[in-house]
Amino acid sequence: MTIPEASARPRSPRDPQPTGGRRPPGRAWPLAAVAVAFVLAQLALAVPGTGLGWDEAVYVSQVGGNAPPAYFSAPRARGISYLVAPVAAFTASTGVIRLYLVLLSGAALLGVLxxxxxxxxxxxxxxxxxxxxGLWVTLFYGPRVMPNLWCAFGALAAVGCFLRAVAPPGRDRRPVAGLGAAVACVTLLRPADGLWLALPLLAAALLVPAWRRRPGPPAATAAGLVLGAVPWVVEAYTSYGGLAARLHRAGEIQGTLGWYFALDDHVRALAGRTLCRPCDVPWEHPWTALWWFLLPLAVVGGLVAAVRAGRGTAAVLATVTAASLAFPYLFTIGYAAPRFLLPVYALLALPVAECVLAVVGAVRPARRPLVAGLLAAGFLAHLAVQYAVLDRAVGYSRSVRVQFTGIAAALGALGVRPPCTVTGREYVPIGYYTGCSSRQPRGHDGSITEAGLAELARHRPLAVVVHAGKAPPGYAADWPVTRLPSAPGSSGFDAYVSPSARPGAG
Known part of the structure; x- marks a missing residue:
């Protein structure tokens, strides 16, 4: 394996070294400006009026929040819960959690750049x-309690630290430590992402002749992968019956892993579907995916430009690592979520940036303002599309918050107050908003039987939530039923509340 670094012209003293290890750091204010703009855009567009979704309620409830810990299914990892613990342990305020993550994500973007x-x-x-x-999916998940954006920052940090660690003269040990920490963090957040991140880095360290003499980078990569996976593996034996049993159950929950062609699923999800499962839906608003089809062309152009500029190593390694991280989501999972590819987009942004700057630099100086203006206009049009999709996704999040807040108030008026339990449809977010534990006798959870729920209802308030007009389980057939508040366009829910609940009490 050889990393291309050929250049059509002699290298001057001002040219970068092959890995960029000796490049004098430039002024940092443009990076700070990008990070500040990222923070402000989140505060204005992605935060106001939003509430915690299903997955967020699971993660927050593990470390505090508004309700007892929700069931933690086999595929999940606790890294994101650890990340929000300093805030969630002291407040259940969604607004405070959102603000904390906005500021932290802005700092993380600045740090990795x-x-x-x-x-x-x-x-x-x-x-x-x-x-x-500027991507809607980046802005949407910046303030959310989800691990994917943080995996993106970790992947970008890992590749950057790797390149600095293998650069001559190689006496600085900080990049090696940073590489191990970045891989460990990604693995702690999403073990599978940590594996697919480590593989190309280990391969590069072992296959590129100039890097074989440096044991630090591969050792740090492997150590980071192992250390990051330890909590997940330990929990497999303490809570899931062993590592093999947890892996098997995780595969079942994720839809039985195998060979799939999910590119079309991801294209359809770009219209604003945060989860497309199953993704047998019409392809709405094809213009939202235009940038996705241009991305491979821009990456190729960026690779060529980077090689010619003597920066091919960074562009190639970022692209190869992005391809590794994309592979399982595009070809082994039969559904799509835009957040899955956030680490891919973070890494591919580097060669795309090389392409953009190369286009501007290739024209005559007299025409550069015109070309730069055209590119800026194209970028603004791209941002307008991203804003439209973001507005749709955030609007849905707001409607969900209004619905679940109304449901929590309605259940509270019926006497469903802590200590209480919610089961049935949307039981996790409804339980979180109500302050109740959430239990389910089937599906991903299966942590209790229907007989167990019936016994539980004798001692504490229990709400069984079903789709409006649907019959409840047999043990709740004689309980009072109430139609719960619904969001516009939703069929709504009914709640069967156990006699142990005391309306108006408390």
């Missing part, structure tokens, strides 16, 4: 940061 400064010019990093931060 900053550590790349010895590798790539600041102008490349600033353009890459703007491209990544």
């Amino acid at each position: 900053w550590l790349w400064r010895p590798v790539l010019p600041v102008r490349v990093l600033a353009v890459a940061g703007a491209l990544f931060a």
Whole structure:
């Protein structure tokens, strides 16, 4: 394996080294400007009026929040719960949690771009940061209690630290430590992502002749992968019957892993579907995926431009790592969620930025303002599309918050107050908003039987939530039924409340 670094012209003293290890850091204000814009855009567009969704309620409830811990299914990892624990342990305020994550994500974006400064010019990093931060999926998940964006930051940090660690003279041990920490963090957040991140880095360290003499990077990568996976593996034996049993159950919950062609699913999800499962829906608003089809062309152009500029190592390694991270989501899982590919987009933003800057630099100086203006206009049009999709996704999140807040108030008026339990449809978010535990006798949970729920109802309030007009389980057939508040366009829910609940009490 050889990393291309050929250049058509002699290298001058101002040219970067092959891995960028000796590049003098440039002025950082463009990176800070991108991070500040990212924070402000989240605060204005992605935060107001939103509430916690199903997955967020699961993660927050593990470390505090508004309700007892929800069932933690086999595929999940606790890294994101650890990330929000400093806030969630002290407050159940969704607004405070959102603000904390907004500020933290802005700092993380600045931090990962900053550590790349010895590798790539600041102008490349600033353009890459703007491209990544401008995606609706990046803005949407910045303030949310979900692990994927943090995996993206970790992947970008890992590749940057790797390149700095293998660069001559190689006396600085900080990049090696940073590499191990980044891989460990990604693995702690999503073990599978940690594996697919580590594989190309280990391969590069072992196959590129100039890097074989440096044991630090592969050792740090492997150590980070192992350390990050330890909590998940230990929990497999303490709570899931062993590692093999947890892996098997995780595969079942994720839809039985195998060979799938999910590219079309991801294209359809770009219209604003946060989860497309099953993704047998019409392809709505094809214009929302235009950038996705242009992405491979821009990456190829960026690779060519980077090689010619003497920065091919960084562009190639980022692209190869992105391909590794994309592979399981595009070809082994039969559904799609835009957040899955956030680490891919973060890494591919680097060669795309190289392409954009190369296009501007290739024209005559007199025409550069015109070309730059055309590219800026195209980027603004792209941002307008991203804003439209973001507005749709955030609007749905707001309607869900209104519905679940109304449901929680209605159940509270019926006497469903802590200590209480919710089961049935949407039992996790309804339980969280109500302050109740959430239990289910089937599906991903299966942590209790119907007989167990019936016994539980003798001692504490229990709400069985079903689709409006549907019959409840047999043990709740004689309980009072109430129609719950619904969101516009929703069929709504009915709640069968156990006699142990005391309306108006408390």
